[in-house]
Amino acid sequence: MIEEDIPIQLPGEKLRTIMAALALTPGTPVPALDLLDELWGDQPPKTADNSLQSHVARLRRVLTEQTGKQKARHVIRTTRSGYLLDVDPADVDALRFSHAVEAAGRRLNADCELAIKLLADAFSEWRGPALIDTGDGLICRIAYTRLEETRLMGRELFVEAHLRLGRYWQVIPELEQLLTQHPLRERFCEQLMTALYHSGRQADALSAYRRVQHNLDAELGIEPGPGMRRRFRQILHQEGALLRGA
Structure with a gap:
């Protein structure tokens, strides 16, 4: 186990890639062939097998040197099925x-x-x-x-x-930013429409719908899904379900 609160700097993309691939399935071996594909794709060097072993050995040395713990090298284990990161998933x-x-x-x-x-x-x-x-x-x-x-x-x-x-006005700035970053994400639009409507901004809520409707048509050639359309109708007609916060 790597001690908590000890930052580790992994030099080089390949060491970071190996660590990431192993950390995503802690306790489960990652086959060497999968790591070769991860590092070199469909054009591995002739020495890829030896290079992978060298990178893993270097990764173990880095963990040992930077933590000052000899046991850190055993966090990465070699198994018959590949390489394994021996840490708790909660870590x-x-x-x-x-x-x-x-x-x-x-x-x-x-x-x-x-x-x-x-x-x-x-x-x-x-x-x-x-x-x-x-x-x-x-x-x-x-x-x-x-x-x-x-x-x-x-x-x-x-x-x-x-x-x-009922904290409608509090989430409007975040939703506006999220929808700017993800202009095709309909759930953000539904939520922004709801927040705007309950903040007394019905016209802005309808405008948000039309903006995303345009984006969906321009980018994907599709209409908004049923959730967005239902929210639009509720706001347009000020339906009771929406007024109750549904």
Whole structure:
């Protein structure tokens, strides 16, 4: 186990890529062939097998040198199936974040305040783009896409909890920023429309719908989904369900 609060600087993209690939499935071996693909794609050098072993050995040395703990080299184990990162999944921030978002989703209906706290704690650990300075192999690409989607789902849950508590005006700036960054994400639009309407800005809520409707048509050639259309009708006609916060 690597001691807590000891920052590790991994020199070179390949070492960071190996560590990321192993950390995404702690306790489970990653086949050497998968790591070769991650590092070199479909054009590995003739010495790829030996190079991978050398990179893993260097990674172990770096962990040992930077932690000052000889036992740190054993965090990365060689198995018959490949290489394995021997750490508790709770020590991997990406997995911890995903679990927190899932937990918040389960708690949303019962306790909005707890869901907000779980998400706030999770996002306090999000320090920048996921898997930065790693390679663009399949493992890291899939993990990046999954983490980014989880991050956006977390923002949706965070906003939803505030909306259910009636804190409409508080989430408008964040939703406007999120929708600027993700102009095709319909759930953000639905939430912004709700927040604007309940803040006395019906015209702005309808304008937000039309803006995203235009973006969807221009970029994808599609109409908004049923959720957005239903929210538009509720706001346009000031339906009772929306007035009750549904």
